[in-house]
Amino acid sequence: MQEGLREDVRDAVRAGQVSGSGMDIGINKDVCIGAGQCALLAPRVFTQDDEGLSELAEDWEQAAAGPGAPVREAARACPVGAISVTDVRSAS
Template identity: 55%
Template structure:
């Protein structure tokens, strides 16, 4: 799995960090970001759920 966040689309709702806090966080400006080393989802099944919960669909999860 490969995870990315479109920073131009993200509105900083924080649903990703709430859903999968071991994969996502919010930066100093409040926008979602993938934690360093977790671009593969870290084996967390909630990474896909976080993508679905994003209100603006800024998160892309693809199979490697």
């Protein structure tokens, strides 16, 4: 899990947990407040649903695999720590 992510948030990540592009990305919609920092920093990976909450874009895997994809920066920018990113290549 991402360093610095609050333990209660890390344990609560359940909605939007997906794997691909060598990483697991979790979005806890119970914690998300819709600030939109993730969508601003990584718009090809994150978007917002009809309620303004973060969700993964349709082609997120391809975008996240690209060079310089700011997935971790977007997760760190979340003001409530609702996004977790784990590198599954190093976890195996």
